[in-house]
Amino acid sequence: MLQLTKRTEYGLLALVHLADREGAVASVREICERYPLPKRTVAEVLKDLQHAGLVDSTRGSSGGYTLARAPEQVTLGDVVRALEGAPPLTTCESPIVLKGGGCEVQPMCPIKSPIQRVRERLWQMLEHTTLRSLVSSGPHVSLGAPGAVESN
Amino acid sequence: MLQLTKRTEYGLLALVHLADREGAVASVREICERYPLPKRTVAEVLKDLQHAGLVDSTRGSSGGYTLARAPEQVTLGDVVRALEGAPPLTTCESPIVLKGGGCEVQPMCPIKSPIQRVRERLWQMLEHTTLRSLVSSGPHVSLGAPGAVESN
DNA sequence: TCCAAAGCGCACCCAAAAGGTGCTAATTGC
């Protein structure tokens, strides 16, 4: 579908929040009080980001998450890779199909290389867009009243 | 998932085939004899491309499809738009959510503009990649034995 | 010492999207 998933969206919002907190721990509850997001799903996402090494977690009653790196060293590509994997643009690039030495419609597949070029440039863009640029760009409004989802 | 659908992939292959035929009509059967693709689905896709004005169709026993424009005037963007629509990268750009005048997590959504920039640049790439560049790039192998799906 | 608040892990469910098929026209050349 050529679009980012909600998980990625949630992850980016969470990371932006962490960046704003500048090293202080932030809990899932806190993030979901700022943005009207489903608590549990955000927790899942944060857990995945932790596994990917993008955030550190501390457990316990005053626990939460912190950025594992500086905002300028986290890219959109990192986040997408952590939460969606780095999928091929078309199936003819997938490892499963490629294992035979070429794509399914090979050796007569003419669209592969330009498609790959587009894909590579897309990933270049993702890799060059840092969390810092997300943080510093928005209208950056102060904390507001949250919505409510689930128990939240 | 940040990848093109199979429908788009099929559409591109079909269009490349039509471009190779240089004006001569090509039937779905012919396309599926060249590439091992499901006949019916390719037919669906071609129909959609016809509705989008990218191909012309002629019915009847010797009918089929032809390109409606020159290969250099058909872009990846055209094809994706015809077969997938032009979806937003994140839900906070979708018209449904925006109808209230801003995205769901507004006015405190900080990730919107950089994401939109990435999206716009992606579409620029898609709009600048023409069918011609797909045709002229591949190793351009001669027609080979097809696989088989369904009746095909 | 206990309890509440937080993260951890697994499994599961629901809904939407994507891919594909059945069937029946309508058209057209032979």
Added chain:
DNA sequence: GCAATTAGCACCTTTTGGGTGCGCTTTGGA
């Protein structure tokens, strides 16, 4: 008339994405 083709539904199946149930572990503070 017949065969080959596109046209237009409607429907099914699989996959993916989003979300939840439930119980466990960790930790700070009353």
